[in-house]
Amino acid sequence: MRSSLRPTHRVAKAAVALTGVLALSALTACGNSHGSSGGAGGSKDGKVKIMVGGLDKVIYLPAMLTQQLGYFKDEGVNVQLLTESAGVQAETALVSGDVQGTVGFYDHTLDLQAKGKQVESVVQFAQAPGEVEVVSTKATASLKGPKDFKGKKLGVTGLGSSTDFLTKYLAVHNGVKTSQFTPVAVGAGQTFISALQQGSIQGGMTTEPTVSTMLAKKAGSVLVDMRTPDGSRAALGGLYPSSSLYMQTSWVDAHKDTVRKLSKAFVKTLHWMATHTPEQxxxxxxxxxxxxxxxxxxxQAIKNTLPMFTKDGVMPSDGPATVKRVLSTFDPNLQNYDVDLKKTYTDEFVK
Structure with a gap:
């Protein structure tokens, strides 16, 4: 029963042009077929393909960890994990039918519904964004907080990604229009850090382990920390459910047994994470x-991020409303569309 109650880019223009192509290229590079139905509730080759918006990001750690722990195999589901540098590209792969699931931010489910696409979160990994807004060492004098975004170039993983969404919210919430700063798609990891060091961006939003590596290299410092529930409440006014497994609702309805197995495997991982140390x-x-x-x-990067994760995969009761409020602050699609939150997620498979 459904709950009552979501390659390095040098310039933003290039990121937009390549968004659709990148999602397909990752699949082609792996030598996979691209069916969206058939065989064991997955693709034509029997695999359930899941695209992750950055497999090496700690915010999406449960995806690879579940595979490493053998829980997919234990549940009898054949999962292939694929990766893209940004959540928006992972979203594209799902909508185009090249994969059956996406590990990305829940907020995409609201954005897609406003665009006429029905997808839903089936396992909610996290209750906070796990994101950090940083400033380069070179720009600390002129960029002391979101109110100083005006006239700045700010790094995001990809245009239309959740880092882009949250950067826009922080700007508007602090009196800066989205037209008054420039988002630049720089990915994550070393490409993000290099952009800070070279001065192509003055600040930006990223996750662990990029944050800890950046601090160790003294390339920048933290402006807004949303790696914990308290940090989410301080910056966004509430819990902000983020990383999740989301899928097209039509596929979920047609493959409930497979979705149940996937959900069970992920929930086992979340419980394992809650009972083991960051080092383990x-x-x-x-x-x-x-x-x-x-x-x-x-x-240490894992330790910094662990508080964001749920222990049971259940959606925080007040989370969807926070996401809707945040997105509606700057997104015309959400401002002019009454999103049905109860269609953006389900707890059916985790409870």
Missing amino acids: IAAKMPSDYQQGGGSALYA
Whole structure:
């Protein structure tokens, strides 16, 4: 029963032009077929393909960790994890039917509904964004908070991504129009840090482990910290459900047994995370996810982000309303469309 109650880009223009192509190219590079139905409730080759908006980002850690722990296999579901640098590209792969699920931010479910696409979160990984607004070391004198965004170039993972959404909210909420600053798609990891160091952006929004690596390299400092529920409440006025597994509602309705298995595997992972140390979690992850920072720094990045995760995959009761309020602050689509929040997620498979 449904709950009553979502490659490095140098310039923003190029990011927009390549958004659709990138989602397809990742799949092609893996040598996969692109069916959206058939075989074991997944694609034509029997796999359930899940696109992640950055597999090495700590905010999406449950995706790879579930695979590393063997929980997909335990539940009898054949999952293939794919990755893109930004959530908006992962969203594109889902809407185009190239994958069956996306691990990305819940807020995309509201944005898509306003655009006539019905998708829903089936497992809610997190109750806070896990995002951090940072300022480069070179720009600290002129950029002390969101009120100083005017005239600045600010890094986001991709245009139309959740980092883009939240940057716009922070600007508008602090009296700066979205037309008064320039969002620049710079991805995450080293591409983000290089953009800070080279001065192509004065600040930006990113996640762990990029934040900890940036601080270690003294490339910048923190302006707004939303890695915890308290940080989310301070910056956004409430809990902001973010990373989740979301899928097209029509596919969910037609493959409930598969969705139930996926959900069970992810919830087992969330529980495992809640009962193990950051060091134990880090040890289970691929070493290249450390982004060159080393195991200790990576464990610290996980520790900084762990409070954002739920323990049961259930949507926070007040979360969807916060997301709707935040997006409606700057998004004309949401301002002119009455989103039906109860259609943007379900707790049916996690309860």
